[in-house]
Amino acid sequence: MDVALATAWLRAAAGSVTAEADLLTRLDAAIGDGDHGVNMRRGFTAVVTVLDGTEFTAVGDVFVRAGATLISKVGGASGPLYGSAFRAFGKALPPGARADLPGLAGALHAGLEAVRKLGGAQPGDKTMVDAYQPALTAFEEAVAGGAALPEAAAGAARAAGDGARATTSLTARKGRASYLGERSAGHQDPGATSTWLIFQALADVTAP
Amino acid sequence: MDVALATAWLRAAAGSVTAEADLLTRLDAAIGDGDHGVNMRRGFTAVVTVLDGTEFTAVGDVFVRAGATLISKVGGASGPLYGSAFRAFGKALPPGARADLPGLAGALHAGLEAVRKLGGAQPGDKTMVDAYQPALTAFEEAVAGGAALPEAAAGAARAAGDGARATTSLTARKGRASYLGERSAGHQDPGATSTWLIFQALADVTAP
Amino acid sequence: MKKFINDPADVVTEALAGLAAAHPDLRVDTAEQYVARADAPRPGKVALVSGGGSGHEPLHGGFVGAGMLDAACPGEVFTSPVPDQILAATKAVDGGAGVVHVVKNYTGDVMNFQLAAELAADEGIAVETVLVDDDVAVENSTWTAGRRGTGATLLVEKIAGALAEEGGKLGEVAAIGREVNAASASFAYALTAGTTPAAGRPGFELPDDEIEAGVGIHGEPGRRRERLRPARELVRSALDVILEAQPLDRGERVIVLVNGLGGTPLIELYLIYGEVATVLAERGVEISRRLVGNYVTSLDMAGMSITVTRVTDEMIRLWDAPVRTPGLRWGA
Amino acid sequence: MKKFINDPADVVTEALAGLAAAHPDLRVDTAEQYVARADAPRPGKVALVSGGGSGHEPLHGGFVGAGMLDAACPGEVFTSPVPDQILAATKAVDGGAGVVHVVKNYTGDVMNFQLAAELAADEGIAVETVLVDDDVAVENSTWTAGRRGTGATLLVEKIAGALAEEGGKLGEVAAIGREVNAASASFAYALTAGTTPAAGRPGFELPDDEIEAGVGIHGEPGRRRERLRPARELVRSALDVILEAQPLDRGERVIVLVNGLGGTPLIELYLIYGEVATVLAERGVEISRRLVGNYVTSLDMAGMSITVTRVTDEMIRLWDAPVRTPGLRWGA
Ligand SMILES: Nc1ncnc2c1ncn2[C@@H]1O[C@H](COP(=O)(O)OP(=O)(O)O)[C@@H](O)[C@H]1O
Ligand SMILES: Nc1ncnc2c1ncn2[C@@H]1O[C@H](COP(=O)(O)OP(=O)(O)O)[C@@H](O)[C@H]1O
Ligand SMILES: [Mg+2]
Ligand SMILES: [Mg+2]
Ligand SMILES: [Mg+2]
Ligand SMILES: [Mg+2]
Numbered sequence A, B: 001m002d003v004a005l006a007t008a009w010l011r012a013a014a015g016s017v018t019a020e021a022d023l024l025t026r027l028d029a030a031i032g033d034g035d036h037g038v039n040m041r042r043g044f045t046a047v048v049t050v051l052d053g054t055e056f057t058a059v060g061d062v063f064v065r066a067g068a069t070l071i072s073k074v075g076g077a078s079g080p081l082y083g084s085a086f087r088a089f090g091k092a093l094p095p096g097a098r099a100d101l102p103g104l105a106g107a108l109h110a111g112l113e114a115v116r117k118l119g120g121a122q123p124g125d126k127t128m129v130d131a132y133q134p135a136l137t138a139f140e141e142a143v144a145g146g147a148a149l150p151e152a153a154a155g156a157a158r159a160a161g162d163g164a165r166a167t168t169s170l171t172a173r174k175g176r177a178s179y180l181g182e183r184s185a186g187h188q189d190p191g192a193t194s195t196w197l198i199f200q201a202l203a204d205v206t207a208p
Numbered sequence C, D: 001m002k003k004f005i006n007d008p009a010d011v012v013t014e015a016l017a018g019l020a021a022a023h024p025d026l027r028v029d030t031a032e033q034y035v036a037r038a039d040a041p042r043p044g045k046v047a048l049v050s051g052g053g054s055g056h057e058p059l060h061g062g063f064v065g066a067g068m069l070d071a072a073c074p075g076e077v078f079t080s081p082v083p084d085q086i087l088a089a090t091k092a093v094d095g096g097a098g099v100v101h102v103v104k105n106y107t108g109d110v111m112n113f114q115l116a117a118e119l120a121a122d123e124g125i126a127v128e129t130v131l132v133d134d135d136v137a138v139e140n141s142t143w144t145a146g147r148r149g150t151g152a153t154l155l156v157e158k159i160a161g162a163l164a165e166e167g168g169k170l171g172e173v174a175a176i177g178r179e180v181n182a183a184s185a186s187f188a189y190a191l192t193a194g195t196t197p198a199a200g201r202p203g204f205e206l207p208d209d210e211i212e213a214g215v216g217i218h219g220e221p222g223r224r225r226e227r228l229r230p231a232r233e234l235v236r237s238a239l240d241v242i243l244e245a246q247p248l249d250r251g252e253r254v255i256v257l258v259n260g261l262g263g264t265p266l267i268e269l270y271l272i273y274g275e276v277a278t279v280l281a282e283r284g285v286e287i288s289r290r291l292v293g294n295y296v297t298s299l300d301m302a303g304m305s306i307t308v309t310r311v312t313d314e315m316i317r318l319w320d321a322p323v324r325t326p327g328l329r330w331g332a
Helices: A003-019 A021-031 A036-052 A059-073 A078-092 A101-119 A129-144 A149-169 A176-184 A190-206 B003-019 B021-031 B036-052 B059-073 B078-092 B101-119 B129-144 B149-169 B176-184 B190-206 C008-022 C083-093 C107-122 C152-165 C170-182 C231-245 C266-282 C313-320 D008-022 D083-093 D107-122 D152-165 D170-182 D231-245 D266-282 D313-320
Strands: C026-029 C034-037 C047-054 C071-077 C099-104 C127-132 C184-190 C210-213 C224-227 C253-260 C286-293 C303-310 D026-029 D034-037 D047-054 D071-077 D099-104 D127-132 D184-190 D210-213 D224-227 D253-260 D286-293 D303-310
Touching (some): A003 A059, A021 A036, A021 A190, A036 A059, A036 A078, A059 A078, A059 D083, A078 A190, A078 D107, A101 A129, B003 B021, B003 B059, B021 B176, B036 B059, B036 B078, B036 B190, B036 C071, B059 B078, B059 C083, B078 B101, B078 B190, B101 B129, B129 B149, B129 B190, B149 B190, C008 D266, C008 D286, C026 C083, C034 C083, C047 C083, C047 C107, C047 C152, C071 C083, C083 C107, C099 C107, C099 C170, C107 C127, C127 C152, C127 C170, C152 C170, C152 C184, C152 C253, C170 C184, C170 C313, C184 C231, C231 C266, C253 C266, C253 C313, C266 C286, C266 D008, C286 D008, D008 D026, D008 D034, D008 D047, D008 D071, D047 D152, D071 D083, D083 D099, D083 D107, D099 D107, D107 D127, D127 D170, D152 D170, D152 D184, D152 D253, D152 D303, D170 D184, D231 D266, D253 D313, D266 D286, D266 D303
Parallel strands (some): C047 C071, C047 C099, C099 C127, D047 D099, D099 D127, D253 D286
Antiparallel strands (some): C034 C071, C253 C303, D034 D071, D184 D303, D253 D303
8 A cells, every 4th residue: 555545545435424424423313422424524524635735755644644633623432533543553554655465454453453442342332343343354364365455455345344234233332322221222333334434445446 | 130140151151261272272372372272261260269159149249250350360461351341341230139231231331441441452453352342232233122132142142253253354453463463364363262252151141 | 292391280380389499599479479589578679570471481580689670470371470469579579669560561461560550559559660672573553562572671670670779769760771671672583483381382383494583482473484594694684673773873882682582502592692793893883791591581482582782881880780680690 | 404503514613703702701712612711821720621512501611710610622513522622721721730621421522531631741731530420321330431421510610610719739629520520410301302503403303202211411312212201200200310329318418400401491490490309308308509400401402400419518618609600600
């Protein structure tokens, strides 16, 4: 992954969370406070503005800046979580203009660790972790199996989507949805859904 | 009219405004503040309680007490207006246990005068006057024509009903409905409607 | 209808019981149905009594206390109080210096207060009536019951109440009350109608993109129905009507009340106040004091009114004087 | 959606502009998006900073002023503020004696305040965090994000703010804030959901005879849906939950907050307070102080919460101390 691909990914993610803002908000209205779509749109719009105004030489910097921007602009639970994830992801990438596949896998792992450290969520708690964790596993397995980036990204996106859909039956134990107790079951988690959109954006921009 | 008929009339009026409280309130909601039915029910329920607890010897006293009770219990515009009307009506009745037809006609006239003096409404202003005035005229004409009470009361009730219905096309110039300006046209006046109910109650209790 | 009540018939008395329990400074007579300062009557002090239908809280019961009203008479919801109530309150707070009745201009309120004032006069109490009729959505002509009393009532009660507190005479207290009213103009918009406990349904129904312009505080529809427009435009339209009725020269000073009708959140009221401040600044009018909140309400109606009162130094001084009531409090 | 706004995206900034125009005592930084006392920083005084999503007004911006908060950071509607904002406010009001962050226990608020506190520490500012988690509708277990912060926030800010005003040290101010929180329990019912400007439709839909029990202040549904019952029964149920979480012996003293969620009229809130007073009197609990009104709201949600805080002499003394903010004012 080089700087061009990195910015293309984030722009695609921005387009996707903007296009799906209503869906994310509706999912959040059901078990949260109905702002996830607006939050993500605001954050990624700011990210695009930063990308427009900045020349990057190191690929990691793209994500570090994106993460910092999300932390500054989003608020809520998702701002610090996604912001920390992207920052950790960017910092874990090898220095320089390009990252190879194992480097990407390692950085994705660091991103998830940041989310888990800040939010304390376990898989099964009905959060973005439930999309991120399977996506990471799929990505790592694909890389281990010798796949190229398009294939690994496609597998990660598929796994994220499956993971997001699987949150529907879960009872939330983190975030606002946990206040609903068992009433949270039956609804798909908004954060897991936006995580899927972000992985899908990577799959889209790398697709041959 | 004797004390028994006087109390019967007021009880019938009480029954009728109670039965039609929803209608009166709905009419008032359209062009006023939606309390006329509740006001009338509260007032006449109190009148019945007073009647239950009092022995009357003079027929006029029945109405003076009823009027005072309405003033004390109703509030709003209709409380002082109906209260003053009944008080004036009672005071204008000849002293003693019974009133004859010309005495009744004169007292009805005094009642209307009280309403007009307190409220300042003219016929055509879309108020209770638009039911009361034609009812009075019909009653007076019937009496002048030699009719007995049942017939005079029936004529007055018919005229009050026609007058109440005719308020629909009027634009209000008194009371809350006047705030609506031309938007008040197209709705029947609640106070004119309750005036009709009261005249109808007299027709019902005197009907042969 | 969804309300936190027990029986619709008991709402007013039960709310009064709650008010009594909450405010030891107040004496609530639940039999006669009035709210008075616990320290009334205050010998030699002109007393202020107001009242009107319930459903406009904190008006009037929430404005009873030092520096404002001596007593308030709450009627049934949206129904003016009865003369007995007003007379009882008037007698309870009369300190021998006379009583000012602050009456909002509605047919029912005017007639019931008038009957009470006559009865009080019979008992030797000097009563002056200050009629409040600030709502310029209604034309003041022989074709209507006249302008309604709305937001300016708060200003009349505060400013006249302060003068009474510092020893003003009956005529003076009534006079400044009338001056404040004459210097005030108000206009309101409603987004939804309120629901009275007795009726159980909203006073009117509005489509999702329409509002009522020139509404009162009793759930009656307004002068006309309009499209919902941005707050900025609504404020300009309201101020056009207000300033036509009450022209203001550059450099004149005003008190502004941006008042919620009960169901409109504070965030919107502050947004509106920002627009009002912008427009008045353009016109060179100085906002000396202001109040933003739900003060003269119409149950749960979503809506707001703007009141502009041209003020003198004396009015500002009296506005700033200490007040200690459940609904308005400063300096004490 | 019917609201007095211009563009949903501008509601928070435009409302802040209105707040700034309305309150010369406050300094509103619209770029950094915080509200501070105009006289901040006050050298040697511990500063209190709070914040959270917008839509809960007067919380928090309306509680900035002498005797309460030094600054508030409003986020977007129902969205916690960002660390930059919190850091800017913290730096703006730090008078060298340290800063207390009053944080309602929501995942987003906790994380954003935590990031800000770390950044402030990097700049040499001593920050203590008081976490408010009084809402006993949520069980405090590893299975949830923990109890939410609701009505008790007002009590924490008032009482800790008073101690800071009279010279309390950083540790003392934080300690009394934590004590107040630990002594508080709240429970809420909603009749309708509020509508955020961005979403444009209510957070949830309720049939005409159903309510949400145990709701928060962000439009999220509650623990369960119930039939609408008389206010008397709802109050008893709420107090049962509150007193189970926070048992009170006969003779103990409390401050009670009967809080409207934004769309519930005052007449209902007083009716509810009357019921609360009756139940607590039966249990021999003494209500030393109380507050009835819309203080910790959820936009236009029709609903109410009850907060009961067990108090000491010291807490009552600090509660009674002068406060001068747009939303809460007495003795000044
Ligand atoms: N502790 C946590 N760990 C991981 N993800 C979380 C946590 N808490 C919340 N989330 C995620 O954040 C999403 C909600 O984000 P958003 O609506 O933007 O913030 P808020 O809940 O503050 O309104 C949830 O759907 C969930 O996926
Ligand atoms: N000035 C007036 N003269 C005669 N009748 C009037 C006058 N003002 C109002 N009314 C009558 O009173 C009725 C309304 O009564 P009600 O609803 O009980 O009182 P309010 O208008 O105070 O709520 C109107 O329908 C009208 O008939
Ligand atoms: Mg959310
Ligand atoms: Mg009426
Ligand atoms: Mg009425
Ligand atoms: Mg949020």
